Amino acid sequence: MPSLKDLRNRIASVKATQKITKAMQMVAAAKLRRAQDAAEAARPYSQRMGAVLANIAETLGDGDDAPKLMTGTGSDQTHLLVVCTAERGLCGGFNSSIARLAREHARKLLAEGKTVKIITVGKKGHDILRRGLGDNIIERIDLRDVKKLAFVNADEIGKKVIALFEEGAFDVCTLFYSEFKSVISQIPTAQQLIPASAGESVAAQTAGDAIYDYEPDATAILDDLIPRNISVQIFRALLENAASEQGARMSAMDNATRNAGEMIDKLTMSYNRQRQAQITKELIEIISGAEAL
Amino acid sequence: MADAFKFELVSPERLLVSEEALQVVVPGEEGYFTVLASHAPAMATLKPGVVEVKLAGGADERFVVFGGFVDVTPEACTLLAESAVNVNDIDRHDLEQRIQDAREDVDDAKDDAGLTKARTYLDQLTTLQGAILPA
Numbered sequence: 542m543p544s545l546k547d548l549r550n551r552i553a554s555v556k557a558t559q560k561i562t563k564a565m566q567m568v569a570a571a572k573l574r575r576a577q578d579a580a581e582a583a584r585p586y587s588q589r590m591g592a593v594l595a596n597i598a599e600t601l602g603d604g605d606d607a608p609k610l611m612t613g614t615g616s617d618q619t620h621l622l623v624v625c626t627a628e629r630g631l632c633g634g635f636n637s638s639i640a641r642l643a644r645e646h647a648r649k650l651l652a653e654g655k656t657v658k659i660i661t662v663g664k665k666g667h668d669i670l671r672r673g674l675g676d677n678i679i680e681r682i683d684l685r686d687v688k689k690l691a692f693v694n695a696d697e698i699g700k701k702v703i704a705l706f707e708e709g710a711f712d713v714c715t716l717f718y719s720e721f722k723s724v725i726s727q728i729p730t731a732q733q734l735i736p737a738s739a740g741e742s743v744a745a746q747t748a749g750d751a752i753y754d755y756e757p758d759a760t761a762i763l764d765d766l767i768p769r770n771i772s773v774q775i776f777r778a779l780l781e782n783a784a785s786e787q788g789a790r791m792s793a794m795d796n797a798t799r800n801a802g803e804m805i806d807k808l809t810m811s812y813n814r815q816r817q818a819q820i821t822k823e824l825i826e827i828i829s830g831a832e833a834l
Numbered sequence: 835m836a837d838a839f840k841f842e843l844v845s846p847e848r849l850l851v852s853e854e855a856l857q858v859v860v861p862g863e864e865g866y867f868t869v870l871a872s873h874a875p876a877m878a879t880l881k882p883g884v885v886e887v888k889l890a891g892g893a894d895e896r897f898v899v900f901g902g903f904v905d906v907t908p909e910a911c912t913l914l915a916e917s918a919v920n921v922n923d924i925d926r927h928d929l930e931q932r933i934q935d936a937r938e939d940v941d942d943a944k945d946d947a948g949l950t951k952a953r954t955y956l957d958q959l960t961t962l963q964g965a966i967l968p969a
Contacts, residue, residue, distance in 0.1 A: 582848035589844055589912055593905050597877070692846035692917070756864055756878035765879055766903065769916075776846055 545819070548812040552805060559801035565631070566794035573724070573787035579690065580721065580780040587777050590770055594737075597763050600753060608760075610703070610767045613736030614712045619656040621711035622647060623702065623734070625718040625778055626666030627786040628685045633793035635719060635727060635786055640669040642729040643717045647674055658711055662698060662779070690783055692776050699772030706735055718778035719785040725792050727785035732778070734771055837871035838890040840910040843897060845918045850897065854890035858911055860904050861885065869904075869911045876906040882958045884921065884965060885913065896921040898962065900932070933959050 543551070598611065624643045626636045643666075647657045659674060661667040662682045670678060680701070687694055702714060714735040719727045755762055841855035858869045861883025885897045902915035919925075936956040943949035 579847070583846060585842075585849040586844045586846045586914060589842070589905070589914055593877070593903065593912075593914065596905075695846075752875065754874055754876035756862055756876065759877075762877060762879055762903070773846060 542815075545812065545815055548808060548815065552808045552812065555801050555804050555808065559798055559805065562794045562797040562801060566791055566798060569632075569787045569791040569794060573784060573791055576780070576784040576787050577721070580777075580784050583777060583780050587773050590766075590773050594766060594770055596753075597759060597766065600759060608764055608767055610706065610735055610771070611737050611763075614709075616712050617655070619658065619711040619713075620650050621702070621705065621714040621735075622657065622659045623698070623714065623716045623775070624659060624661050624666045624670065625716070625775075625782050626661070626663035626669075627782070628664050628683075629786075630665055631793065632786055632790035633796075635789035635793075636663075636665040637669060638727075638729045639717055639719050640666050642731060644670065644674065646715070646717075646731060647677065660698075660701070663782075684779075690776075690779055692772070695776030695779055696772045699768065699775050702734070702775075703768050703771060716775065716778055718782045719789075721781050721784040721788060724788040727789055732774070734774060737767060737770065839869075839871040839873075839908075841887060841889075841913075842910070843885065843887075843899075843913045843915065843918055845915045850918055850920075851887065851895070855887050855911070856890055857888040858913075859884075859886040860911075860913065861899065862904070869906055872908045873906050873911070875908065876904075878904050878906075880904060880913075880915070882955070882962050884962070885918075898924050929959075929963055933963065 622643055624639065626639050630636065643659070647659065650657050657674075657677050659670060659678045660680045660682065661670060661678060663684060664681075667678065667681045682698060682701075684690070684694060705711060706714070713733065716732045716734045718730060718732070720730045721727055753759075838854040838856055841851060841853060841858055842849070843851040856871075860867055860869060860878070861881050863879040863881050866883070867878075880899055880902045882900045883898075885899055887895045887897070889895060897915075898919050898921055899913070899915040900917045902913065902918075905912045905914070933956065936952065936959050939952040940949065940956055943952045
């Protein structure tokens with residue numbers, strides 16, 4: 542049985558923790574709004590990009606001159622997994638659910654006898670995947686110093702991936718991130734990046750049978766466009782991830798604050814009980830002492 | 835009065851303009867060209883340069899873009915810029931930084947193709963600097 546002093550100390554410490562989690566929740570809520578705005582602002586570009594890409598792809602068809610990035614190398618022996626996670630923890634199951642999805646994917650591929658290479662973006666994903674898949678990680682990208690996510694950050698990752706592809710280091714590239722549905726729901730998602738799957742959904746709304754003038758020419762444009770599209774996809778994934786991370790942190794901290802509140806109530810209750818018991822005990826001692834005289 | 839068409843300028847970070855325009859001048863890879871309503875469908879890559887927009891409302895806007903694409907249809911003109919800024923907001927330091935980076939790229943270029951590409955980009959940037967920053 543803890544003494545009264547112990548209980549008092551514990552209540553004080555839980556109260557301090559609650560203040561911290563409460564503050565973190567409010568910070569996450571503010572950051573979430575900003576991250577959500579950024580994700581929404583970036584949406585038009587990737588939509589238009591998808592439309593343009595579908596348009597050109599349609600014109601060119603699946604001819605021989607279609608770039609490798611789109612058609613693939615024809616084999617699927619080596620897989621590259623780009624796993625995007627957060628730089629910080631304390632956000633519920635956010636990091637571990639992305640990592641779990643990536644790990645399951647990697648295990649499955651390894652069981653099929655395929656080669657798996659991993660690039661981790663963000664410190665937490667690296668920490669988790671290092672255990673068990675450490676030998677497969679070929680690179681880790683840190684975004685810790687990045688205050689505001691800009692397109693150049695995604696572009697750097699995209700260029701690295703393309704450079705690796707051109708060296709023939711892998712055949713299929715899959716991107717792992719968490720899609721932001723709402724504050725309480727973030728869905729870990731795997732998206733195939735290379736060979737690019739041109740969005741079928743956008744194909745319908747383009748000009749259709751119009752004959753386009755290309756400047757310089759369609760293949761040159763496509764060669765330029767596809768790498769950019771990869772960067773755009775990564776950028777979108779990073780933005781979705783940023784919003785998801787803040788959402789996950791917000792609900793995790795909300796839970797923590799509530800738990801701390803419950804704990805304080807319980808501790809206060811037993812503190813009061815014990816105090817009352819002690820007073821009663823002292824009274825009995827005094828009374829029985831007086832009666833004995 | 836000329837017909838209006840839909841003009842959109844999008845950068846990866848955000849949608850900059852989405853309005854009716856009468857005329858747009860675009861810095862194509864192979865030279866500036868003007869888009870009017872009912873332009874034949876075209877698609878072109880862009881070089882760093884200035885986009886001039888005559889809006890249907892009468893206002894003129896100028897934007898600096900650093901590479902990208904333009905998708906022209908008879909009804910619309912969509913400009914996907916790698917990075918775009920309004921001329922009024924252009925930051926002298928940012929431009930100088932880009933030129934500095936381009937110079938380093940020229941120095942670091944390993945093969946002829948890379949060197950030509952880096953040199954062209956640097957040239958385009960310096961021309962741009964001369965055009966928008968007189969003084």
